[in-house]
Amino acid sequence: MSLAGQMIAFTPAQLDEVRRLQALYPDPRAALLPVLQLAQEAFDFISPDVEQYVAGLFDLSPAHVHEVVTFYSLFFTKPVGRHVVSVCRTLSCHLLGAPDVVAYLKERLGIEAGATTKDGKVTFFTVECLCACEMAPMMQVNDRYEGHLTREKIDRILERLE
Secondary structure: OEEOOEEOOOOHHHHHHHHHHHHOOOOHHHHHHHHHHHHHHHHOOOOHHHHHHHHHHHOOOHHHHHHHHHHOOOOOOOOOOOEEEEEEOOHHHHHOOHHHHHHHHHHHHOOOOOEEOOOOOEEEEEEOOOOOHHHOOOEEEOOEEEOOOOHHHHHHHHHHOO
16 A cells, blocks of 8 residues: 555554554554554554555454544544644633634634645644643644633744744
């Protein structure tokens, strides 16, 4: 399998890690999420070819892997920017200003949710729950949580992104 000319296959070291993860559980399929994270790191996003490859490692159907990939907001099914900004839209964040945060980010970035800026710097998403209601309204920027958002705080966060 290939992705834009790139062969879809883990390196021997990555395959060793897959086997190590699978051995941690009575049912090796329980390692699917960390292996998908490994695949995303290796191939940048989870394409249908990557889903098929990972499915083969677990003796699962590609459809099953696709269901998992599309259920979790931490997996990307298309290329993303250097930075990923995800705004929580669940009830607590919504009630405390998430719609205003989303509107401001759309204006500031010049893109709709689900898109990437023309320079490839930022991909912006809205997601269900980021599990930090006490920080509402909040967003995740790459692996960092940012909460109690205001326009000024959003500006400072975006200015830090290179």
